[in-house]
Amino acid sequence: MQHDIASVLIDRDRIAQRVEAIAEEIRIDHERMAGPGVEPEITLVPILTGSIIFVADLVRMLPLRMQIRLISFSSYPGKSTSAQAGTFQQALSTLPESLEGAHVLLIDDILDSGQTLRVVGDAIRERRPASLKSCVLLRKLRSDAMAAPVDYVCFDIPDEFVVGYGLDYDDHYRNLPDIVTLKPEVVASREAES
Numbered sequence: 001m002q003h004d005i006a007s008v009l010i011d012r013d014r015i016a017q018r019v020e021a022i023a024e025e026i027r028i029d030h031e032r033m034a035g036p037g038v039e040p041e042i043t044l045v046p047i048l049t050g051s052i053i054f055v056a057d058l059v060r061m062l063p064l065r066m067q068i069r070l071i072s073f074s075s076y077p078g079k080s081t082s083a084q085a086g087t088f089q090q091a092l093s094t095l096p097e098s099l100e101g102a103h104v105l106l107i108d109d110i111l112d113s114g115q116t117l118r119v120v121g122d123a124i125r126e127r128r129p130a131s132l133k134s135c136v137l138l139r140k141l142r143s144d145a146m147a148a149p150v151d152y153v154c155f156d157i158p159d160e161f162v163v164g165y166g167l168d169y170d171d172h173y174r175n176l177p178d179i180v181t182l183k184p185e186v187v188a189s190r191e192a193e194s
């Protein structure tokens, strides 16, 4: 696995520092929204599988009363490294029927085309939450990602395919502690196999 890495884009220490800073921003915003003397309560909606490591770290830095509603969604099936039509129905069926009155925070690993946040965000809005904010670990520096509405971004990165810290290629590499790029021949040989 280590041999497949081309370069480390963001190391584990930078990730940890930034996750702590974003958690603090989220805490302050939600305390402000709740108002003085009211305990804020938040409903996290993390999108599986890519956000698992990020969410595990984020929630432990976030001292707010919370519920966690995991949902599943995939727009990069298997060995593809660009978005395909997502399996929308599968994702939406796992959302609670009503989110009325909830302060929802939608969490994804990476904002690429913006399709995932848009589709899941629309489904959440239909369930009438009191507020909806969105948070991503990474955002790619490409025009559609930069134009997509999002409230919290840990890092903006070049428009390259990355893995690690939850992000996968064909479901591999999620356990790498740093965010890295893969050697081109690794991606090419795996795409040829599929």
Ligand code: IMP
Binding pocket: 047, 050, 075, 076, 083, 108, 109, 110, 111, 112, 113, 114, 115, 116, 117, 160, 161, 162, 163, 167, 168, 169
């Ligand atoms: P979007 O719907 O195009 O914004 O894509 C978001 C989803 O695509 C993410 O949840 C990831 O699962 C996947 N994705 C996009 N870019 C990458 C990447 O560089 N590495 C791994 N997965 C990615």
Ligand code: MG
Binding pocket: 050, 076, 167, 168
């Ligand atoms: Mg993925």
